[in-house]
Amino acid sequence: MELYPALLVAKALNSFDSRRITQTLHVRIRNEHVPGKRSEIYPFVQQVVSDLRKGLLEPHHYAYVHLFGIYKDCKRWDEGHELWQWLIQQDDRHVSQAAYGAAIELMAYGGLMSLPDLEDLYADGLKRFPGTFAEYHLSPDAIVPDRAQLTTIAGIPTILLQGILTARILARDWKKAYLALDTALRIYPTQTPPRYFELFMTERPMTEAYAAFMVACRAGIPLRPTHVTTLITKLRAAIGASQSMADRIMLLRAIANAIYGHLEAGGRIESIHVGSFLRAFEQILPEPPVGKDYEGEAAEMRDALVVAAHEIVAGLIQAGMAPQIQPFDALISVSGKLRVPNLLTTTLQDVKTAGLELGPIGIRTVITSAGFLQDKDLIEQYWSRIVANAEENSGLIPFEDWITFTKACRRADHVDYFRTQLLKLPHTFTASTERILIQQIDSMEIVPTDHESYEKLGLKELTSELSQLRSQVKNMEAVVMSGQPLDLHTTPFHIHMDPKYPSLASEKDLRSVYDELTTDPHQPPPPPQEDGSPQPAALSPTGIRVDDLRFRNWVTIHEMMDSAETYESDLKMAINAAIKSGEPLKGAPEILRLRKEDTIPYSPSELRTRIRALRASSPDDVMGFRKVASEGPGEVYKKTARARLRKHIAKNSGETIVKTDEAAPRLVYYVGLKSDNDSPNGAKRRGPTVRKVKLSDGTTAEETVVQPEDGSEEGVRNKGDEFPA
Known part of the structure; x- marks a missing residue:
């Protein structure tokens, strides 16, 4: 910072220096948790922004991605919005699709714009740069040229997609959030930025958070150890809230499964x-x-x-x-x-x-x-x-x-x-x-009182x-002894907490519907190699064929969407019960549903209808085979003061039984991962009063700060840049 003024006067700084300066500031501020020291750095950030706007410092379009990340980390929402209002009027030397994504994320966390407005901004970001054909590639129903190979198309703006995914998940538009994750996994099955999975681990219930983590592990995408720590903390809290030994053992094994998956991912x-x-x-x-x-x-x-x-x-x-x-x-x-x-x-x-x-x-x-x-x-x-x-x-x-x-x-x-x-x-x-x-x-x-209600297993x-x-x-x-991951074909891990999680349909029927939705009969087959032999399928870091990995990801996404729909139904019943009783929900509850009820697998026609329903934003869209509407979340969520189940600390809190008229009592408990940002406009979440759930060591569930991973506009992670978190 001391050399900056002299270098600026000497015109010794080029556009790549601008990028490196903002990147360094972004990392420095993100890793500085003492507010006073952040305040000491911030004036220099303001100076850099001023010099960029005056033209004294050469622009680099990725520098603004880091600047929006800084504004978000420092919770300087209005200043970030002011920069965006100026930036949107500049040329392509300044603005990029990645900057659109970072700005969308900033405004989503700051509560500066509604989800429909952010969706419009996302659409504008796609249309402003037509050369990358991103509007097609990022559509929920786009077809990849060759499902057996990694995507080599340059310029697909994964940060833009990440931005709108963040906005959707914060606004509780879970369907479109999952469609964004499905899109990312379709394009980059082994290179989806870790931040995508972290968002689901932070913002969605435990069953979905666990599956998101294991999907990343299956693809060979290692998440930070802090996320493993917090996931285990959530699982331990769920063990304490459960009154069934079978469920507690299942969760114990789920912890081992998560650690093994983390090792397999590297x-x-x-x-x-x-x-x-x-x-x-x-x-x-x-x-x-x-x-x-x-x-x-x-x-x-x-x-x-x-x-x-x-x-x-x-x-x-x-x-x-x-x-x-x-x-x-x-x-x-x-x-x-x-x-x-x-x-x-x-x-x-x-x-x-x-x-x-x-x-x-x-x-x-x-x-x-x-x-x-x-x-x-x-x-x-x-x-x-x-x-x-x-x-x-x-x-x-x-x-x-x-x-x-x-x-x-x-x-x-x-x-x-x-x-x-x-x-x-x-x-x-x-x-x-x-x-x-x-x-x-x-x-x-205190004398334990759970012995009578506890469902035991035999020895x-x-x-x-x-x-x-x-x-x-x-x-x-x-894995520890060899230093190498094992073959997942012979020693697999399960994706859901319950190893016996029932599938939506048979493998044959799932593949049939998957092929219908992800292939174009008019598209020519991939060209053969020079010797005429078919090109061998690419492999993930975990040794899974990429075409099989894409299929497995597609199946898991729809299983997670099915689970999310059930969860939202449970939540709606809890809200209705609270309204009927006249007692407002307090805190941030999470409906604890550990196992999916056994159901008869869907027939092929039923499966097609079910997949359409999960991907559709309104009932009218189900009849359209590929149509996905762009409506926001349902009115029920708007009427509950934006009751987000989001970042929170489990402060001396625990589970309670939420009684509803529509179903048997459901267990509700406090436990969660913590995002690194406050709720927009300081919105308070509502949830039921709970009893204390303490972990065995006397502590309560801790939170970790979600931070961005390295990456670039093209969705391929490079060591030089950081995704905004």
Whole structure:
């Protein structure tokens, strides 16, 4: 920034320098989470924009993509809109289809324009640059020249498509959002930018978010580890909300499936993912009252779960996973929740053997587990470490440490020791903390009440499920050991949370309808190679033929749309029930539907009708074989104050039963991924009052910030650029 004025005066900066400057600023601001430091950088951004508008700095059309991304990250909606009003009047040296896409995304997040207006802007972006034939290629029913080969057409504006997808999904126009994803996967089955999938993981319910993640994995498109972390967090929250052991085991296996899919897509094994996976083991069985142990068959099932969890850690470390503290922290937590003192002793010894050190979270976990196991000596031993550290640093003992210690003493009937420490260490806490601690030590332990409603499995069924889980983990071990993905034809992963997710129709009928919709009988076949032999099909990074991958993606998209339609129906019933009861929905609920009801597969004619209905924006469009209307979302959503199920934090919240007149009560719960932007115009979402759903480690579901990935206007990711997020 110091050199910029001199370089500008010397006219030493060309258009590519403009692009690089804005790209650097975009990355710097996106990665800076301290508002004060962002404010220090922002004046330079304003200077660059001013110089571009005055003609002092040579324009590059992609520089504006980064500038709109900066305005969005900084939530400078009006300034971004002002730049767009100027930019739209400039020539092609300034404006591009990518800039249209970035501007649409900015205005969608800022709530500056309605979805119909943004659709018009999208259409204008397509028509303004006819040379790329983007209006055809990005239409929902366009035909690719050769389904067995990767697309080599230059100039297809994937950022423009990403922009309108963002606007649609934020406005809850789920049908057209899915059609945009379907279009991207048809054109670039192995190169669709990660941001497309991240939007569905952020903005759609868990069942759809999970499928979107697995579709990316199947194509060999690795998403950032933070998204895996948050997906696992959502799955763990769903485990806690479910009252069925069969569903909890299914979700446990879904976590393993997601980690394996991430590895197959080229991701790395992460200790934080393994640790979160292991913590889910402690949620499978209902927790016994404090001071009580599991008995009878429940004890046998507990033992089976503990053995499986310990074997997973041992197997992955032997396969080559670097030993880090998170899996051991998880085993320590499991030992307390499942009442296994030997596991706690063994794990602490393993930590020493591995040369690892327990951090603050690990020490609190030990104290918590010692409380559940009523091990008073261990509580005192690890509390003394916290006290010694505070004295060494001459500071307060963190509130998290005090509250953990208090609860452990209460559970272990070690109240006298707690009161002694409170009198001995008055300089390590504040008056407000003291009031909370005294209230906590005198409160009654909450007795679990879910035992009667809990639907259990037998030991035989649990053993069978754990055997299948071990097979999944063996695949993970093989990838870690070899450093290479496995052949998905022999060791596949499932796309939906439920491995038995019912298909819409038979494979034969699905392919028949797919061929009708994605081929042109008048189009000549692809030319053969020079020797006359047919050109071999291209392969995805995961070893799947591209033509088969396109088909699989098409099937999954319509399964996700089918699931979305069911979800919207559930939501509508919840809204109607709330209106009828006169109690407004509060918060941001998500209807928890873990399994799809078994249905008879559609016949060929029924399947054609169903696919048309899913792709049509209105009932009148179903009769048209390829027609897709451009209407916005239904009136029911406009009447509910734009009740978006969007980015939120699961703050000490949980599930409730939403009663409706149209169906049986449905479980609703709080859990979600967090986008990096606030809702347009500060819109508040509405949802039902809920009970708390806490994760096994005492925390609530965390959120991750969605950030853009690298890419260019042509949809092929280049290291130099960033997609706006």
